[in-house]
Amino acid sequence: MSLKLVIENAWCPLHQYLAITALDKNLIWRKISTIMNIQVFETAQDNKNGLKPSFLQITDNTGDVKSSIVHVVSSKIYQSIIGFGGAFTDSASNIYAQLDKPRKKKVIEAYFDKEKGNAYTLGRLAIHSCDFSSGNYCYVDKNDTDLASFSVGHDEKEIFPFILDAQRTAGGLKYIASPWSPPAWMKTNNNMCSGGSLKKEYYALWAEYFIKYIEAYRKKGISVWGVTVQNEAGAAQTWESCVYTAEDERDFVKKYLGPTLDKAGLGDINIIVHDHNRDNVLNRCRIIYDDPEAAKYIWGAGVHWYEGDNFQNLNALNELYPEKSLLFTEGCQENGTHHNSWALGERYGKSIINDMNNWIRGWIDWNLLLDISGGP
Incomplete structure (x- = not known):
């Protein structure tokens, strides 16, 4: 044949x-x-x-x-492609910091060089700690409702050097920043982990926190292209997490995040909703997109690959809202290490091909680097 x-x-x-x-x-x-x-x-x-x-x-x-x-x-x-990339997590940045100069060069070339490597154009950032951090931290002191103590000093030692090395080789990257949780004192469970929700009285302050983050990174030469409202907003994880209903996410964008970005002169920042699995992207986004006062601020939806394939939901969402974009924002192999696993390669191939065939405009892997045990 x-x-x-x-x-x-x-x-x-x-x-x-x-x-x-x-x-x-x-x-x-x-x-x-x-x-x-x-x-x-x-x-x-x-x-x-x-x-x-x-x-x-x-x-x-x-x-x-x-x-x-x-x-x-x-x-x-069909859809235009904005690129591929990976995440500059605390874990990835810590591993990179431990490498000598020749190995750092190999890593950067492999991922970001247009001729010698993957020519990555996207990077995901965590707004303070996430599940691949050595511990909980945020950028403000407890109960600082003026955000006067806001500082990204934590990121100076390992995260910024990794990002800036990549940026120099890539010739510029589009960064998507995601929070895993607001500071504990802004939440109903007073804990950055184990779910909980953002207290209503802190919606406006949390939107201002986004502004502080974007401006602080710009001062370091790192221009955030987009933000997701919340990583995996439907899940109460044992690590950093925060639960929003679809209505909560819609209202936060409509009344707080969107207007606050506009007021700060940051209306060009692309807002991405959902940032969770494909299984519920259609139902959740219909609730959000059907409100024109929320939808006008939103670039599109982010999806992950956990909880089944559900590629048909991407196509259905595009049919209903062709003006909105779709971005794959995270895929990570669960349950330990999988060295030399062909099945894992097939999982990536299946996801990327089917996502692209169903209107995904970019695909972001999770940690850019980990150690041999899948940490730290």
């Missing part, structure tokens, strides 16, 4: 690279007069060459061939 790839309009916009799995040696090309030196990266569990590129052998055959046909129609445009 042959695989026939037909390029209509004889033009391929993807830098003349195509990735094809299970490539048959009898690949037949038609209408490729303007495409030269097409490279193929073959992936297979027993492929000794890994991801080393090879060049197609072009066969001029216009006869009838029994084949599977893939049509690439370059004139039909």
Whole structure:
């Protein structure tokens, strides 16, 4: 059986690279007069060459061939892609800080170099501590309702150097910042962990906290492109977490976060809602997007890959709200380390391909670095 790839309009916009799995040696090309030196990266569990590129052998055959046909129609445009990336967590930054200069260079080139590496263009940031931090911390003192003590000094030692090294090599990155929890004293359970909710009387103050964070990072040369309202807003985790109903998230954006960003001259910051699994993205976003006073502030929704695939929900959401974007904001392999796991690679491939086929505009992996035990 042959695989026939037909390029209509004889033009391929993807830098003349195509990735094809299970490539048959009898690949037949038609209408490729303007495409030269097409490279193929073959992936297979027993492929000794890994991801080393090879060049197609072009066969001029216009006869009838029994084949599977893939049509690439370059004139039909779907969503624009803003990029791929990973997260600059405390854990990742701590590992990076321990590396010597040659190893740091290898890491940065592998992820961010446009010629030698993955050419990442996205980075996720945690607004103070998250589940991959060595402990709970925030940027203000307890009960500081004026935010006078606000400082990102914690990030100076390890997080900023990692980000800035990446930024220099990448030539600029889009950063999406997410809180895992407000400070404990702003919450109903007086604890950054184990769920709880943001107290209503602190909605305005928490919105101001976002402003302080964005401005503090800009002073360090790090421009935040977007913020998610809350990481996994529907889950009470044992680590840093905070629960919002869909109505709470909608009202926080509509009455506080959106207007506060505008007032501060930060209306260009992209607000991302949901930031949780695909299973509930449709139901939750319908509640939020159906309020035009909230929707006007929102760029789109973020999704994670836990709790099943549910790719159909992405397509359904796009059909209802085509003006809103979708971004994959986190994927992490659970339950310990999985060294040399082919199944994990397949999980990534399945998620990325199906997400992109269902309107996702960018894909952000979780920790950029961890140690051999999956920590610290």
